[in-house]
Amino acid sequence: MSPASQVGPRHRSRKYRPARRRFGGSAVWLIIGGAAAAVVASGFAVGAFVIGSFGSTPLQSSAFGAPMPPPGLSYVSAAAQIVGPSTVPAAGGCVASNIGTLTSPTALTNGTNTGICLSTNASGFLTGDTMYALEISFSHLAANATIFEIQIGIDVAPSGHSIAVTSYLETSASIVSQENATFAIDLTESGDTSVVQYGLLVTQL
Secondary structure (H helix, E strand, O other), X not given: OOOOOOOOOEEEEEOOOOOOEEEOOEEEOOOEEEOOOEOEOOEXXXXXXXXXXXXXXXXXXXXXXXXXOOOXXXXXXXXXXXXXXXXXXXXXXXXXXXXXXXXXXXXXXXXXXXXXXXXOOOOOOOOOXXXXXXXXXXXXXXXXXXXXXXXXXXXXXXXXXXXXXXXXXXXXXXXXXXXXXXXXXXXXHHOOOXXXXXXXXXXXX
């Protein structure tokens, strides 16, 4: 999935300035922030990433601070997609959540894009549903067998099913090329039609 991903005949990308958001009652800086216009029948207008700079100790990404990102970490894209057999997550996936915990993080696999389910459906994501997906990538420069904490906030409309969750991932023992994680929320199954704002904060533990 690339920043230019689009669905439908018309597409516009817009950049937005980083904004503060609260997760779990504590103020944090966003590494990535943006907004997206409403999903409409003729196509999507989705927000583009605003890449911030990074903190120093611990290795943590933030919207402000000295440029010192966790090695090998990059932010690939944020976009609306129509769920299908080859999307990540694919149709039928996300029957159960796999966001991971600190004691049992979701394992990434070298050369693979792992779908992380921010919302679930008893039947999995259905073909034709609209989902919003945010992708991050770990290259061969990233720390092997290391846990990363990802705090995620997505504001959706109109139903008010916005989310603020924390996911834990663990890189593989040997990253030869790269391994990706795509965080996805199914807008259709919750009755939503737009993403108003999103943000991620990534910390190497």
